[in-house]
Amino acid sequence: MSKANMMHFLPGVEAGEIEKKLAEMQALHPKLGVCALLPEQEKDKVAVLQAACSSRKVSLVGAIFPALIQDGRFTTSGVWLLCFREMPYFKLYDDLPVASAEAEQAAEKIANDIREQIDHNPDVTLFMLFDAMVPNIGTLLDNLYLHLANRVHYAGANAGSETFQPMPCLFDSERVIQNGVLLLLLNSHKGAILEHGYHTNPHTSYATSTNGNCISQIDWQPAFKVYQDLVREHYGQEVTAENFYQYGVHFPFGIVRANHHVVVRIPVMLAEDGSLFCVGEVPPNSVLTLLKAPTVRSVETLHNLTEGLKTLNGDITGAELMLFYCAGRRLHLGMEMATAELEAFEGLVQAAQVAGALSLGEIGGSTVHGYPLFHNATLVAARW
Amino acid sequence: MEREDILPVMYDLVVTIGSEISTKSLLTRTLQRLLYHTSFSAGFICLDVPFCGKAHGQVEVHLDAAVGDFDLIGEIGKPLHLPCALICQAAVREDEQTALLSALRCTQTQYKAYLRLPIDHCGVIVLLAAEIPETNLPLTTMLQPVLAHLAKAIVLCRNNDAYTSGLVTQRDMLEKVFESSYSSVMITDDKSNIIEVNPAFTRITGYTLEEVRGKNPHHLASGRHDKLFYSEMWRSINDSGHWEGEIWNRRKNGEVFPSWLSINQICDTNGKLLHYVGTSSDITKRKEAEAQIHQLAFYDPLTQLPNRRLLVERLQQAFSVGTRSGQHGAVLFLDLDNFKTLNDTKGHDIGDQLLAEVAERLNACVRDGDTVARLGGDEFVVILEALSTKSDEAAGQADLVAEKIRDALTRPYQLSNHIHYSTPSIGVVLFRGHQQSLEDVLKYADTAMYQAKTAGRNTIRFYDPVMQAAIEARAELEEDLRHALEREQLCLYYQIQMDSRNRPLGAEVLLRWQHSERGLISPAQFIPLAEETGLIVPIGLWVLQTACAQLRLWQSNEMTRDLTLAVNVSAKQFRRPDFVAQVQRTLVEAGAKPALLKLELTESIVLENVEDTISKMRELKLLGVSFSMDDFGTGYSSLQYLKRLPLDQIKIDQSFVRDIASDPNDAAIVQTIIAMSEVMGLVVIAEGVETQAQREFLDLRGCHAFQGYLFGKPVPLAEFEAQLKN
Known part of the structure; x- marks a missing residue:
């Protein structure tokens, strides 16, 4: 999507300003469409956006995130208007089912909808913005992949509230929904690059009993006991039921993929029976490793991101880029370091603009045209 | 790895x-x-x-x-x-x-x-x-x-x-049957809580599955059935696993509707109850159609009263109740006096209004449980039930109601802009149980009504068995008369007509009925019956044909070739439009000389429609047929008409002839008739001449043709011909 000056940040969500910007853009692109990113603090302004777009007859989709990324920092006000010369195919699905049979059917339906829209263009990105409260995003992605496989690139992020409280967070021109997904089919788009930069521990364990995002057993033992042992053994820290919530974000699990990629799962809740609840599903029999905060290597992460973007898109100097930054990662690194990471990224890529949001989980392919995975603690970058 | x-x-x-x-x-x-x-x-x-x-x-x-x-x-x-x-x-x-x-x-x-x-x-x-x-x-x-x-x-x-595919196919098929069934299907668990309904259930009752899930089917109860109904239903389900019947339920919109419901228990292989399945069809339309059919079949559309069919049913019921209770009942047979006149003069709409009003008044006169029915026309029947066990008391009770009805029906009627006064004739008959047949009771009531009618109308009459016997005899006679011709029981008698020199002029043919069981039946008895029933038309033709055939036979004999035969013609016969053609055809077929045929007409025939009479007489005269005015002097003949009729002969009635010698009045009348006939150029013949004095009197006054016992009684042909020879 090599088009300059299509991403516009407005510091206030006001009808007049929005309409003015839309009018400017419409003068250049009469079939203008908009994907808007709103920070949680501005969630009540969706109607303003919808009304403005409606009055200008501009197609609108969008999502609400804990914060936005603008000018190398996080901001909780304003709005990103990510513009399309012509609105690509999009669809909003609400109330996605949880039960496996129904989820399979829902994924099949979504895949069929997408399949109908795919033309001969070899590079198509299925860009997905999920409500972070959907509990089975991994399963849905698995099932989507069974139908669409390598025909599309997969990219996306999770929207919602940083407090993980249910909130309608996905919208189009008329609706604001929750428990759903917003799909956009980006033509001539080569997908996204996803990196976390966590280093794996050579010791691996096996999630021997899981259900969705709950790990009941690791190596046939209660999950929390194994977690305590691992943290004690490898990092010399004593995790208890009481201090668990402080440690989780710093000692997350990594699901080790066959190709040695690691998918981060931050444990966020401890059940009475010793089960651990993570952000994101943990597939049964996953190979788990324990990740440690200090081993996050920011420079390497940013380097990989930048190189990845170049490999995908060629020279990206002066391009407009989209970036999703995991809220869990920011929690782990702290605001200062996370902001520094943003600034460093902007410096590295030399893009015209980087627009993005603080996300509650990220989606990216394991390889080019590869398996879509639901991540935590990552950065997802793509050319707009 | x-x-x-x-x-x-x-x-x-x-x-x-x-x-x-x-x-x-x-x-x-x-x-x-x-x-x-x-x-x-x-x-x-x-x-x-x-x-x-x-x-x-x-x-x-x-x-x-x-x-x-x-x-x-x-x-x-x-x-x-x-x-x-x-x-x-x-x-x-x-x-x-x-x-x-x-x-x-x-x-x-x-x-x-x-x-x-x-x-x-x-x-x-x-x-x-x-x-x-x-x-x-x-x-x-x-x-x-x-x-x-x-x-x-x-x-x-x-x-x-x-295996699953087989199950799925089977399930899909059952699901399609369930979904597409026109009948409502409801499935409950073993505690009678609804767990599934099909779209037909929703269409019929208005309730979706969500609205009835977990509820007891009694949720649909209309309140029309008592506890006994449901306890019987459940007894059947528990005993046999099945119940089927008609039930009234209530839709979501409150409407009560009838349905045909079948309930079955579904058990597992061990006999443990799993579900109840209720299948039902909305039979509202069928019920409505039945009601309409019932209404059409059992009710009179004009008055909404029960018709004859329902009356018969009700009467049967009343008989059965009476048999059990020993109580009397009564049938009141009503007819409105002069209803036909109202219909003819004011039109059927007004007539219908009167009938509807009468129906209402009748209903108002009886108790609940009594029946008022309309048989047709202006005939109504009221059945009174549960009267006294003693016949005289029952008669009194029935009479009271009849009087009440008569009183109600004689009050003036406002029919459109017209005030009408009507009176009923009411026949009453009592019954008790099955002592009499239903047909008899209705027949007796009819008879009693007829008695009331003949008693001067606006009257109530209880059934009289003597009159009934007469009516029955008459009906029997009528039935026999219908077959008299084919059974060749009818024959002609000939009564000679003579001139003053004792030369035979001819004869009047007189019809006789030789009944196989009753013997010779008097013409006075059967001719009026034939007239009333219309049988006189075929009989009259037969008489004419027989007389003409006889005339033809007589042609070959010198003694008889000039004899005339006088044939009586009835009004009904004469009034037929083809009467002239009929006579002509008969003459041609028989080969008889028209001049020898004399048709005797009565004054009443002539006066009924003078113009038609004259026209027909003229046509027949042209053929050569002659006419005689029978029973002259008994009617009210106008001389003006008489003058215009192309008559040949006037027949002086025997009532004048009988006392001609002793009664100066009769003598004067006969003399006048003879004189008048002379003036009009008509021949005169006197009938009923029995004595020589009568003959002489008539002969002297100018009547030279006679008929009567003095010359011969009416006799069969053979005797008549023998008489001629002598």
């Missing part, structure tokens, strides 16, 4: 394989996990790969599963021709196989490496990658036990698929 990781991989694959129960899912998930563990990016599975002996040939296969490649996924289920070298060989991991893999025609990714894993004798798994994934694991041998396990799982899943 290190060697120590083999077991967890195997463990994952075995758990994955073991947790699937359908072939499609088994293959897809297994393939997915294999890709995950081996880092190949795509793969497919072909089952039932045919044996192939040629290393460089191709074999037709089907893709049973594909993961990771959109093009391959699109080929699932379709026949494909693939190189034997790719899929028919032993397990192997190969790199630099671009040429071989190009046979797959994948457009999105160019594959160079593959891992082939035969699944025992079931098929093959081929994993694909653009670059061969690094591994130090002996994948082909390491996965062998997993593939053996997969082969067995495929057999089990295929069996299960076949």
Whole structure:
């Protein structure tokens, strides 16, 4: 999507300003469409956006995130208007089912909808913005992949509230929904690059009993006991039921993929029976490793991101880029370091603009045209 | 991945394989996990790969599963021709196989490496990658036990698929039946809580499944049935597992409707109750149609009163009740006096208004449980039930009601802008149980009504058995008369007519009925009956034909060739439009001389329609037929008409002749008639001449033709002819 000056940040969500910007853009692109990113603090302004777009007859989709990324920092006000010369195919699905049979059917339906829209263009990105409260995003992605496989690139992020409280967070021109997904089919788009930069521990364990995002057993033992042992053994820290919530974000699990990629799962809740609840599903029999905060290597992460973007898109100097930054990662690194990471990224890529949001989980392919995975603690970058 | 990781991989694959129960899912998930563990990016599975002996040939296969490649996924289920070298060989991991893999025609990714894993004798798994994934694991041998396990799982899943598919087909069929059934179906659990309903249930009752789920079917109860109804229903269900019948339920909108409901218990093989299934059809329309049919079949559309059919039913019921109770009942047979006149003068609309008003007044005069019916026309019947066991008291009670009715019906009627006064004639008959037949009771009531009518109308009469007997006899006679002609019981008698010199002029033919059982029946008895019933028309024709035939026979005999025959013509016969043609045809067919045929008309015939009479007489006169005015002097003949009639003869009635010698009045009348006839140029004949004095009197006064016992009684033909000879 090599088009300059299509991403516009407005510091206030006001009808007049929005309409003015839309009018400017419409003068250049009469079939203008908009994907808007709103920070949680501005969630009540969706109607303003919808009304403005409606009055200008501009197609609108969008999502609400804990914060936005603008000018190398996080901001909780304003709005990103990510513009399309012509609105690509999009669809909003609400109330996605949880039960496996129904989820399979829902994924099949979504895949069929997408399949109908795919033309001969070899590079198509299925860009997905999920409500972070959907509990089975991994399963849905698995099932989507069974139908669409390598025909599309997969990219996306999770929207919602940083407090993980249910909130309608996905919208189009008329609706604001929750428990759903917003799909956009980006033509001539080569997908996204996803990196976390966590280093794996050579010791691996096996999630021997899981259900969705709950790990009941690791190596046939209660999950929390194994977690305590691992943290004690490898990092010399004593995790208890009481201090668990402080440690989780710093000692997350990594699901080790066959190709040695690691998918981060931050444990966020401890059940009475010793089960651990993570952000994101943990597939049964996953190979788990324990990740440690200090081993996050920011420079390497940013380097990989930048190189990845170049490999995908060629020279990206002066391009407009989209970036999703995991809220869990920011929690782990702290605001200062996370902001520094943003600034460093902007410096590295030399893009015209980087627009993005603080996300509650990220989606990216394991390889080019590869398996879509639901991540935590990552950065997802793509050319707009 | 290190060697120590083999077991967890195997463990994952075995758990994955073991947790699937359908072939499609088994293959897809297994393939997915294999890709995950081996880092190949795509793969497919072909089952039932045919044996192939040629290393460089191709074999037709089907893709049973594909993961990771959109093009391959699109080929699932379709026949494909693939190189034997790719899929028919032993397990192997190969790199630099671009040429071989190009046979797959994948457009999105160019594959160079593959891992082939035969699944025992079931098929093959081929994993694909653009670059061969690094591994130090002996994948082909390491996965062998997993593939053996997969082969067995495929057999089990295929069996299960076949079984499930059968179940699904059956379920789909039952579901379609359930969904498309026009009858409402409701399924409850064993506690009678509704768990499922079909769309027909919703259409009929207005309730969706969500609205009735968990509720008891009594939710639909209309309140029309008592506890006994439901307890009987449940007794039947509990005893026999089934109940069927008509039930009134209530729709969501409050409307009560009838349905035909069938309830069955559903039990498991051990007889444990699982469900109740209620199937019902809304029979509202059928009920309405039945009601309409019932209304049409049993009620008079004008007055909404029961018709004859329902009356008969009610009367039967009343008989049965009377038999049990010993109480009397009464039938009141009503007829409105002069109703026909109202209909003729004011039109049927007004007549109908009167009937409707009468129906209302009648209903107001009786108790609930009594029946007022309309038989048709202006005839109504009232059945009174539960009167006294003593006949005199019952008669008194019936009389009271009859009086009440008479009183109600004689009050003036406002019919449109017209005030009408009407009176009824009411016949009453008592009955008790089945002592009399239903037909008899109605017949007696009719008779009594007829008595009331003849008693001067606006009258109530109780049934009189004597009169009934007379009516029955008359009816019997009428029935016999209908067959008299065909049974050849009718014959003609001839009474000679003479001139003053005792020369026979001819005869008057007189009809006689020789009944096989009753003997000779008096004309006074049967002629009026024939007149009333219309039988006089065929009989009259027969008389005419017989007389003409006789005239023809007499032609050949010198003694009889000039004799005339006088034939009486009835009004009904004469008034027929084809009467003239009939006479003409009869004369021609018989070959009789018209001049010898004399038709005797009565004054009443002539006066009924003078113009028509004159016209017909003239036509017949032209043929040569002559006319005699019978019974002259008994009617009210106008001389003006008489003057215009083309008569030939006037017959002086025997009543004047009888006392001619002793009664100066009769003598004067006869003299006048004779004088008048002379003036008008008519011949005069006197009938009933029995004495010589009468003959002489008449002869002296100018009447020279006679008929009567003095000359001869009416006799059969043979006697008559014998009389002529003498």
